Amino acid sequence: MRNTPLSPATRAAQALRLIDERTGAVTPAIEMASTFARDADYAPRQDYIYGRDGGPTVEHAEAVIASLDGAAASKVFASGMAAAVAMFETLRAGDHVVAPRVMYHGVINWLIRMRDLRGIDLTLYDQANPDALAEAIASKPTRLVWIETPTNPNWDVTDISAAADLAHQAGAVLVVDVTAAPPCTMAALELGADYVFHSATKYLAGHSDITAGVLSAARITPLWEELGSIRTLMGSVIAAFEAWLLIRGMRTLFIRYERASHNALKIARHFEGHPKVAQVLYPGLPSHPGHEIARAQMQGGFGGMLSLLVTGDGSIAHDVARFCEVFIPATSLGGVESLIEHRKVVEGPNSVVPDTLLRLSVGIEDADDLIADLEQALDRAR
Numbered sequence: 001m002r003n004t005p006l007s008p009a010t011r012a013a014q015a016l017r018l019i020d021e022r023t024g025a026v027t028p029a030i031e032m033a034s035t036f037a038r039d040a041d042y043a044p045r046q047d048y049i050y051g052r053d054g055g056p057t058v059e060h061a062e063a064v065i066a067s068l069d070g071a072a073a074s075k076v077f078a079s080g081m082a083a084a085v086a087m088f089e090t091l092r093a094g095d096h097v098v099a100p101r102v103m104y105h106g107v108i109n110w111l112i113r114m115r116d117l118r119g120i121d122l123t124l125y126d127q128a129n130p131d132a133l134a135e136a137i138a139s140k141p142t143r144l145v146w147i148e149t150p151t152n153p154n155w156d157v158t159d160i161s162a163a164a165d166l167a168h169q170a171g172a173v174l175v176v177d178v179t180a181a182p183p184c185t186m187a188a189l190e191l192g193a194d195y196v197f198h199s200a201t202k203y204l205a206g207h208s209d210i211t212a213g214v215l216s217a218a219r220i221t222p223l224w225e226e227l228g229s230i231r232t233l234m235g236s237v238i239a240a241f242e243a244w245l246l247i248r249g250m251r252t253l254f255i256r257y258e259r260a261s262h263n264a265l266k267i268a269r270h271f272e273g274h275p276k277v278a279q280v281l282y283p284g285l286p287s288h289p290g291h292e293i294a295r296a297q298m299q300g301g302f303g304g305m306l307s308l309l310v311t312g313d314g315s316i317a318h319d320v321a322r323f324c325e326v327f328i329p330a331t332s333l334g335g336v337e338s339l340i341e342h343r344k345v346v347e348g349p350n351s352v353v354p355d356t357l358l359r360l361s362v363g364i365e366d367a368d369d370l371i372a373d374l375e376q377a378l379d380r381a382r
């Protein structure tokens, strides 16, 4: 028998090689059952009781993710937001929570709701200022620190090890939203996070055909057990068919992310210094303020997410998004097809995102087609 552990890319491609002993099926079955028969002693078989707790297909997806994240365990939810809301459901009134001022808008909006309706004490820090996280944590006893790196849609980079030290010195739990930097490039738990969060709708699933969310834990704690009960009682587990599509998607995670990273870097280099583009925000560019940290903690590529600030005003950004013919004008990210969005419009009037910002989710197409498409759209937009 082999005695060297298999690399994550191999484990992902084979979905942990969980071959059905009975049939030899190389791809897992989809177990659609919502309830499970007890055995002759009236005991649940392998703990399967009822579909709202999960089931065999959900568990298979969780095993693959836990293996890639290097986690003690993972739980898959019906969407990223369902996973985030479950985490926030563990908070008590008066708990101090620290989170970035700019990050995924749904998560911020839910935290603000928790502050306004449930008495959570919320500090939103400036994630572009390297000292702001320490100041926010030092300001008072802290229960939970939620960070996102790279941060949507500016792609600011946060040093996870440093954030973990700060959180742990304060006795707080660190959760890292790794949606834009999944485990094929970044090992957030190894860097010190207590939990990682994924919108698995994005890179993990990778084909824009399901919504899914994940929490992975560095260790099994009472908080982890509580999260399990919350998922069951809220009914926010993923359904079996979606779990199966997630397993299928993860088999190509490494190669998709590598190709998207290659394409995005080529696009970023092409448009840096371009007369119609004021700024390219991409952690893979040496000019990006987070480049050195990103290089150290994103070892499998910088990903497919980048933003362009066009010269001129917001109406030009709006027109570029409309005029693209290869990029698809849609929100979301991490799929095989490239998407473009005028982010301000998507986030709404309270958004702090600049009006000239175009967010690109670069897919696995031919990079030159994507560059030519942006060029023609930029030309037409003025």
Ligand SMILES: *Cc1c(COP(=O)(O)O)cnc(C)c1O
Pocket: 079, 080, 081, 082, 104, 106, 107, 148, 152, 177, 179, 180, 198, 199, 200, 201, 202, 211, 212, 213, 333
């Ligand atoms: C999409 C996204 C979420 C929310 O996940 P859903 O699957 O849409 O519910 C959270 N964080 C980030 C960074 C995201 O991109």
